Amino acid sequence: MERLSYPRAGVAAAFFAQGIGFAVVLTHLPAFKDQHGLDDLAVTGVMFGVAVLAGVGSTVAGSFASHRGSAVTLRAALLLAAVGLTITGTAGSLPVFLAGVAVYGLGLGTVDASENMQAVALEARYGRSILTSFHAAWSAGGIVGAVYTSLTNSWTPAESFVPIAVVVGLIALAPYLTAADDPHSGAEDSADREAAMPWRPLVMLGAALVLFYVADSAAASWSTIYLRDGLGASARLAPLAYGGYQATSLISRLAGDFLVRRTGAVGVVRMAAGIGTAGLLLVVLAPGPTLAIVGFAVLGAGLAVVAPLTFSAAGVLAGDGTPEQRRRRADALVARLNQFNYLGFVLGGVLTGLVSSAGSLRWGYVVPLALTAVLVLLAPAFAPRRRAASVLTPDR
Numbered sequence: 001m002e003r004l005s006y007p008r009a010g011v012a013a014a015f016f017a018q019g020i021g022f023a024v025v026l027t028h029l030p031a032f033k034d035q036h037g038l039d040d041l042a043v044t045g046v047m048f049g050v051a052v053l054a055g056v057g058s059t060v061a062g063s064f065a066s067h068r069g070s071a072v073t074l075r076a077a078l079l080l081a082a083v084g085l086t087i088t089g090t091a092g093s094l095p096v097f098l099a100g101v102a103v104y105g106l107g108l109g110t111v112d113a114s115e116n117m118q119a120v121a122l123e124a125r126y127g128r129s130i131l132t133s134f135h136a137a138w139s140a141g142g143i144v145g146a147v148y149t150s151l152t153n154s155w156t157p158a159e160s161f162v163p164i165a166v167v168v169g170l171i172a173l174a175p176y177l178t179a180a181d182d183p184h185s186g187a188e189d190s191a192d193r194e195a196a197m198p199w200r201p202l203v204m205l206g207a208a209l210v211l212f213y214v215a216d217s218a219a220a221s222w223s224t225i226y227l228r229d230g231l232g233a234s235a236r237l238a239p240l241a242y243g244g245y246q247a248t249s250l251i252s253r254l255a256g257d258f259l260v261r262r263t264g265a266v267g268v269v270r271m272a273a274g275i276g277t278a279g280l281l282l283v284v285l286a287p288g289p290t291l292a293i294v295g296f297a298v299l300g301a302g303l304a305v306v307a308p309l310t311f312s313a314a315g316v317l318a319g320d321g322t323p324e325q326r327r328r329r330a331d332a333l334v335a336r337l338n339q340f341n342y343l344g345f346v347l348g349g350v351l352t353g354l355v356s357s358a359g360s361l362r363w364g365y366v367v368p369l370a371l372t373a374v375l376v377l378l379a380p381a382f383a384p385r386r387r388a389a390s391v392l393t394p395d396r
Contacts, residue, residue, distance in 0.1 A: 004126065007118075014078060014111070014118070015135065016138065018108075019141025020141035020144050020167065022145070024161065029043060033225075040356060051343075060110055064110075066328065078107070078111055089158050089164075091157075109342065128261070131308040132309070133253065133254065133257055146240065205314060205384075208381055209307060209310045210344040212307050213341050213343075214348035214372070215280060216345075217344060217346075217352075221349040223242045224239050224242055227292060247297065248299075252301050252303075253304050266379045273303070273373065274302065275298060276299050277369065277373045282294060283295035
């Protein structure tokens, strides 16, 4: 496995870059509200646009990766995200800000899909569960980004965003990605891959991913605003809700692979749903910022393993065949599954904002609270049967 250590480090670095960039964007939403005169409904509209464009980016990633490979796709996507971060942070007017957010949204979806393609390919080559460790790197980036925003709260967005964009761009140019992505050969055409899609198990996993991202996006998109505007937290304290969420997400994901090997993915998902529901209940009932931060931390401790385990299960659905055939089918499955991510992002971020616009953000968090509890019913989908994957195996 020694020769896989470099591509594993490169993919982990890509997840870290995505996490830090996303955290800096989300924890600056209060600053952007003030700078561009936005209300909560306008922020909801911006998040909806980001989700739609990220979904487009995920589709583009699937198509581009089928021709050039997921490593090349990931490099290009990280560079696109770096450009979007730069434009967003330095924008002096609302139209330029929206243009920057649009570019970042496209990059966001393309990075999400292609980095998970790389992670699934590496997990197959390792032959054991390693996928939650990559998402742990994403959480580590989120922690760094939230703490960075807290420590630089007196800086302008331009001063904050440009260094982060440089970091993301440098990681895109790191030399360790291509070893995880051998050149494609014996290509199947897109119509064949589409016909071979195991839609029923894929939709079940997608539904679980939607429920996860409803809670995740509500925490990521609104936690800083909730603490500042709803619970009276200071500008320095408010970003720590997201930081606390990502800190416990990191711990959960570092332990996730071990827990899966010990108890299986189904049991881990059921436990995750119960703990996540308890965390959101604390968020809804919190009388002040301290207990709300604890609630977000409990949410992260439980729910964070769900997303990587859905992609891991999608890798199983890729079935048998040569390593190259399996990788191509896994890439197609990941690209499709990743689109459910943004449906969850819309439902979590947008519905939370819409409900809060009619009352308060406290009521907005009732939406992810109710839906997270449903996740326990979808846990069996995380143990897909091998015969469900066999439809993807080419005739021999």
